Amino acid sequence: MASSFERDITGRTEVPDVVVSRLPQYVRTLSQMLAEGVQIANSQQLGEKLQITPAQIRKDLSYFGRFGKQGRGYRVDHLLEELKQILGLTVTWNVAVVGVGRLGRAILNYPGFTPDGFQLVAALDDNPSVVGQEVGGLLVRPVSQLSEVIDNFQVTIAIVAVPIAYTQTVVDRLVDCGIKAILNYAPIMPQVPEDVNVRSIDPLLSLQSMTYYLANGLSPEKEL
């Protein structure tokens, strides 16, 4: 009791974000290996697939426990399950999509999230001509019902695909509704309280940094 209280005060883990951000890649690689029938993998082999040093893989895993056997390596199925557990990928997460324009439609029709435990359960838009439509098997509801929709469908993650001018407002409303994880598709970094997680999908920034290397005849140093 005292110790769990202590965790609450600090409100923070010691696991660096950069480590957390690598775990989904480990999950992906391990899933592939499992599908290929590989039973055991060592850090050397994982490192080759992931373009990461074996030392880094072992260090990353060591933040969460001891999952390998000396002299052998890691059981692929076991490590995969452990990492899924750590990342919270053994349960289904209910996701609402706010904004049903071209981009929102593409997201609602994209089948890639569901198999990995992200269930798109609600779609919302402000445009009266869009509200009431069925998109990707979901009825589009008015944003005015945001709070009710989030409660009724037990939504914990929001995908925001509204025009840049409305993004901060929508994000503010989501935060007011208690949403703590937001995937944002607008080319802007919305301001949120520090207990809310926002990730932005921003292909233009990627293009604009690649042109640096094209324009200057350089090669990247091989990052992420």
Added chain:
Amino acid sequence: MASSFERDITGRTEVPDVVVSRLPQYVRTLSQMLAEGVQIANSQQLGEKLQITPAQIRKDLSYFGRFGKQGRGYRVDHLLEELKQILGLTVTWNVAVVGVGRLGRAILNYPGFTPDGFQLVAALDDNPSVVGQEVGGLLVRPVSQLSEVIDNFQVTIAIVAVPIAYTQTVVDRLVDCGIKAILNYAPIMPQVPEDVNVRSIDPLLSLQSMTYYLANGLSPEKEL
């Protein structure tokens, strides 16, 4: 002559990738300020907008030159132009989209790239029922004509939106055609020679790292 030869041998700048990746964000913020009529900005003000320390902004800029005036700050229009020049954003880049499925269509219809100097000039697909269609104002051509299309339209950047099973093959062909910058939308990290730049847009990885914080009741440490 000797010194330019030297640059060629090293084939590499000393500017860290992480610095280059911040420049497009500086450009975005400066563009906003310019639109708002702000004429002068100091590193303190820029830092607040970008959530970056003033010291880092000055350090980043110092890799490329001296753009400010002591005691004053930076002229917004001037710094913006310099950064655009450095990033190669003063010219138009011709982009080909490979893969005209749902995602490719969304990209071809997305108006967000063009205003920033990225011109979508060609669309390609393998599916005979898609080839010949007009999407986003472009005639869809067969992937078999990739090399001719790249030459004829002077394409230097490719956006790859094909199913995961075909991604590596398509990327290999693009590399063979001399493409040095690829924006990949498949959930896979294609292998490329080190002089080729690949950036992947992978929303699933973003979702999967956010669930770590949701599942464990933690807050992010505020990264990117």
Added chain:
DNA sequence: TAGATTGTTAATCGATTAACAATC
């Protein structure tokens, strides 16, 4: 047991930040 590979500590590397002389 001998060989292999983990888990972990210590060393290295590189990026961020603080501090301040230069200078507008």
Added chain:
DNA sequence: TAGATTGTTAATCGATTAACAATC
């Protein structure tokens, strides 16, 4: 000139990597 802010160096911080004892 006095005040402010840059550009840059040095200090700090944190992440990556190397090395190796533990151990399967």
